[in-house]
Every structure is written in structure tokens, then in C-alpha cells.
Amino acid sequence: MNAEPQSLRDRQTAATREQILTVAMQQLGQGPRGTFSHESIAKAAGMGARTVYRYFPDRASLLHALWLRLREATRTRFPETEDEIIPLARTVFGEFETNELLVRAVITSPAGNDVREQGGVEGRAAFTRSLAAALEGLAEDEKVRIVAVFVSIYSAAFWQLLRDRGLLSGTEAEQAVAWALETLLHATKEIPRTEQPQKTIKSDLSRE
Incomplete structure (x- = not known):
């Protein structure tokens, strides 16, 4: 009974993480004129900055994932x-x-x-x-x-x-x-x- 809700939660977690990384890559693609921060990524992704920090607690973890x-x-x-x-x-x-x-x-x-x-x-x-x-x-x-x-x-x-x-x-x-x-x-x-x-x-x- 608990397998399906957990599976759905896992998919949602993975989807949110991928959305954050996709937006972050887009901001990298804007070159030196673009902005790049947890806050700017959250704004562009339509989510709260706390969500981005929950998945990537600091800049180092985000940069490693982007690499x-x-x-x-x-x-x-x-x-x-x-x-x-x-x-x-x-x-x-x-x-x-x-x-x-x-x-x-x-x-x-x-x-x-x-x-x-x-x-x-x-x-x-x-x-x-x-x-x-x-x-x-x-x-x-x-x-x-x-x-x-x-x-x-x-x-x-x-x-x-x-x-x-x-x-x-x-x-x-x-x-x-x-x-x-x-x-x-x-x-x-x-x-x-x-x-x-x-x-x-x-x-x-x-x-x-």
C-alpha cells in the first residue's frame, strides 16, 4: 500500500531536482550578462529559494551537480x-x-x-x-x-x-x-x- 505513494514522491523529488538543474544550465547559457544564484534560479523556476537550498544546500553542491x-x-x-x-x-x-x-x-x-x-x-x-x-x-x-x-x-x-x-x-x-x-x-x-x-x-x- 505504501509503495505507490513513495514511488510518486520519488518521481516528484527527481523532477524538482531536474527542473532546478535545467534552469541553472539555462542561466549559465546566458553568459556573463546572466545571473546565477540560488535565488535567481528559484525565481526563474517558479519556486521558493528554500526549495533550491533544500536540494543543493550550498553553491559547491550545486556547481558539482552542474558539472x-x-x-x-x-x-x-x-x-x-x-x-x-x-x-x-x-x-x-x-x-x-x-x-x-x-x-x-x-x-x-x-x-x-x-x-x-x-x-x-x-x-x-x-x-x-x-x-x-x-x-x-x-x-x-x-x-x-x-x-x-x-x-x-x-x-x-x-x-x-x-x-x-x-x-x-x-x-x-x-x-x-x-x-x-x-x-x-x-x-x-x-x-x-x-x-x-x-x-x-x-x-x-x-x-x-
């Missing part, structure tokens, strides 16, 4: 293995092109910058894992710098630079990011490693 929504919309994935880096970069840049208006809005709006930082955290962790073999034997600070460059290239901001400053087409931007990552990966593997001195194990006879 997941944006990642789904653009089919953004980060590589988990070295072999995935270049093919996924091509795919991601193609999705940036398909979702150009939304991606550009996220790049230019203040709230969008916060949303992208959610992706930065995930991206740094993913490239640290996928580049583990290529980075082996390097100093920790050097690893951090290399991962930072990979994450910066594998990004909507780099796609925008290629399109706007480099005047490349969407297809040319895909080719350029693949070339850049392949070149960087090769250069990373060519960095000299400092060989660790091997410890000499003395035998019992040598001590005599």
Missing part, C-alpha cells in the same frame, strides 16, 4: 589509460563543437568558471593515473607540471583558443589537439630519468 550535467551533455570523459588519451581528446573536442553555445557560455560566465574547476579536479586525477607509466622515475614537481599541461590542453578553454585565436575549424581543432597531446606524450617519455644508485649488499665473506 556532472555538463559532462553528460558534452559526453566529456577523461582518459583512464594512456591509450585513451588521444582518441578521447578527438571525441571530446568534437562534442565541444556540437555543443558550442553551451560550452562557450560556461567558459565566459563567472559561474561557469567554477563549474569548470570541478572538471579540473577530476581531470588532474585522471591524467595522473593514465600517465603513470610515462611519468615513472620523474621528480614529483615535474610530474605535477606535466599533468597540468595535459589537463590544460584537454579542455574547452584550449578548444576555444584553437577556434578563435588560431582560426581553426572544428575538424582542424580536433587534429591539432591530437597532435599536441601526441607530441607532449612523446616528449615526456624522452625526459632523462635519474638512475637510482644500487645498494651494494656485502656478503658475509666480505666482512671478514
Whole structure:
């Protein structure tokens, strides 16, 4: 007897959450001239601000949910293995092109910058894992710098630079990011490693 009311309540809860995120994404799409806050989202969604806060108690939780929504919309994935880096970069840049208006809005709006930082955290962790073999034997600070460059290239901001400053087409931007990552990966593997001195194990006879 209680199953159906609970199911209905769950559907209503999910629908309200999706409505909040949809309106929030629309506000992101308005670019730097748009407003973005719990209050503005509530007003645009036709609900009380307390409702928005109930689903997303603070800005951080809302931005994290929006990052997941944006990642789904653009089919953004980060590589988990070295072999995935270049093919996924091509795919991601193609999705940036398909979702150009939304991606550009996220790049230019203040709230969008916060949303992208959610992706930065995930991206740094993913490239640290996928580049583990290529980075082996390097100093920790050097690893951090290399991962930072990979994450910066594998990004909507780099796609925008290629399109706007480099005047490349969407297809040319895909080719350029693949070339850049392949070149960087090769250069990373060519960095000299400092060989660790091997410890000499003395035998019992040598001590005599």
C-alpha cells in the first residue's frame, strides 16, 4: 500500500531536482550578462529559494551537480589509460563543437568558471593515473607540471583558443589537439630519468 505513494514522491523529488538543474544550465547559457544564484534560479523556476537550498544546500553542491550535467551533455570523459588519451581528446573536442553555445557560455560566465574547476579536479586525477607509466622515475614537481599541461590542453578553454585565436575549424581543432597531446606524450617519455644508485649488499665473506 505504501509503495505507490513513495514511488510518486520519488518521481516528484527527481523532477524538482531536474527542473532546478535545467534552469541553472539555462542561466549559465546566458553568459556573463546572466545571473546565477540560488535565488535567481528559484525565481526563474517558479519556486521558493528554500526549495533550491533544500536540494543543493550550498553553491559547491550545486556547481558539482552542474558539472556532472555538463559532462553528460558534452559526453566529456577523461582518459583512464594512456591509450585513451588521444582518441578521447578527438571525441571530446568534437562534442565541444556540437555543443558550442553551451560550452562557450560556461567558459565566459563567472559561474561557469567554477563549474569548470570541478572538471579540473577530476581531470588532474585522471591524467595522473593514465600517465603513470610515462611519468615513472620523474621528480614529483615535474610530474605535477606535466599533468597540468595535459589537463590544460584537454579542455574547452584550449578548444576555444584553437577556434578563435588560431582560426581553426572544428575538424582542424580536433587534429591539432591530437597532435599536441601526441607530441607532449612523446616528449615526456624522452625526459632523462635519474638512475637510482644500487645498494651494494656485502656478503658475509666480505666482512671478514
